[in-house]
């Protein structure tokens with residue numbers, strides 16, 4: 001499951017949001033201009049009450065129709081200017097903000113590609129998906145609205161309050177009365193909403209994981225009739241999410257209620273006090289009209305603060321979730337400093353006293369691999385044999401540095417693999433796993449992924465021939481045929497052969513094969529083996545094998561038992577001298593005979 005740390009209670013929203021600055025920086029000019037334009041638009045709106053005051057105390061009191069028309073024309077122009085300026089603000093921000101969202105998404109994707117396999121072991125893919133989609137959308141919305149409007153509304157309220165106090169300070173005080181209770185409510189609301197927002201966004205991630213798993217595993221779900229339990233799990237998670245969303249809605253409704261009611265009551269009170277003052281002749285009707293229309297013009301900026309704060313909280317949570325992934329350490333691409341200098345005498349692939357424990361294994365648990373010493377000489381192929389769970393896959397994963405050794409060293413031709421840049425290492429070592437993953441692309445492209453930039457059609461043909469994957473030519477568009485997500489339109493054995501072709505296409509110096517022929521029928525396996533033998537003649541190879549036929553491909557065999565190398569020798573030697581090996585192979589042999597029969 002995903003690591004979804006509990007929300008930090010004492011986080012600072014501002015400090016969290018400031019982390020977005022590097023992404024916002026390139027569009028800062030546009031954003032600041034847009035904010036300035038929005039402030040201008042709001043201030044234009046605040047001039048309207050002053051025009052009204054002039055109209056009521058002037059042309060209306062003097063019964064001057066020409067003056068009223070002039071005032072109306074002014075109002076119309078001000079309205080137009082306000083609308084135009086708000087339109088301009090939108091135009092200014094729309095494009096740059098979608099660029100910010102795209103660049104953050106690209107950075108996240110790039111980072112995910114560079115994070116070690118151990119990170120992906122820990123995190124559910126749905127959590128990563130939701131961070132790259134929903135959370136980034138929330139951030140774009142925050143940059144488009146709350147970021148600008150919290151500032152714009154703040155300035156508008158300040159200017160409006162100054163105008164009101166200048167009109168009549170007693171009425172001003174009446175309207176300002178609710179400011180303190182409003183502020184207190186906002187602070188309490190903000191804290192509670194932060195917790196609910198974090199929970200909701202994590203739950204969206206969990207829900208995405210369930211959907212993704214059941215879509216990818218649809219065959220298992222159907223095959224085992226698990227659709228009801230999957231649907232139940234989905235319903236349970238969406239019920240939880242609904243509960244959290246309702247809590248958010250309730251919190252929002254409460255704050256909205258307070259934010260709307262208090263100012264309305266204050267405006268009502270100001271109306272009563274103002275009317276009394278006008279009746280007593282202490283205040284002109286025009287001033288009261290101007291005062292009240294300013295107060296009404298401030299209603300929206302004040303009321304919107306509730307949901308602007310809510311969106312800001314969600315954005316802070318989204319930022320936190322985004323950086324939880326971005327802060328994870330990516331694999332170093334450059335060689336590690338201080339590695340042991342290369343030993344030119346030490347050729348081939350060599351494990352020197354390698355011990356390995358999975359990074360996410362419970363503390364104190366025994367290592368999966370103990371003090372492995374193994375030397376595969378240049379051009380030699382070595383089979384790795386062992387009972388299930390003995391650590392074979394783990395050992396092979398250490399060579400391309402999918403995981404880092406806990407202690408000890410692995411060397412390729414005397415060079416410590418940590419002293420090689422990762423790209424150079426992975427160009428030297430090709431891998432094929434038992435569970436072949438194909439990408440949504442043409443078959444040919446899937447194979448050529450293994451060849452770096454030096455790919456050519458002849459290499460593709462050669463690799464397909466070695467892997468006995470000529471069947472691709474019979475596909476509707478030959479090597480250009482698109483294979484679906486995970487290559488589901490191909491059989492298991494066909495996918496394995498394409499993955500094998502991918503491993504051999506780059507003619508790597510070192511080949512690591514994790515039981516790559518397990519899904520093939522005996523005849524195809526024999527044909528692949530015959531072709532592989534030619535490839536293996538010049539390549540140093542480590543091949544995980546379960547069947548004697550695959551073992552026979554190799555020059556020597558290493559027996560892995562309980563995470564230790566129990567014996568190394570030729571197949572026939574070990575059959576004679578090692579009971580565990582003989583037992584393993586006889587089981588495999590009888591299974592094999594069953595299969596042939």
Ligand SMILES: Nc1ncnc2c1ncn2[C@@H]1O[C@H](COP(=O)(O)OP(=O)(O)OP(=O)(O)O)[C@@H](O)[C@H]1O
Pocket residue numbers: 121358360361368386387388389390391392393394395
């Ligand atoms: N990502 C992981 N985190 C923690 N432990 C793991 C992880 N992957 C595998 N293990 C554990 O490491 C041990 C060795 O697993 P490994 O897959 O290397 O065995 P194997 O010999 O390849 O087995 P098989 O023949 O069934 O493929 C197992 O006990 C397994 O539970």
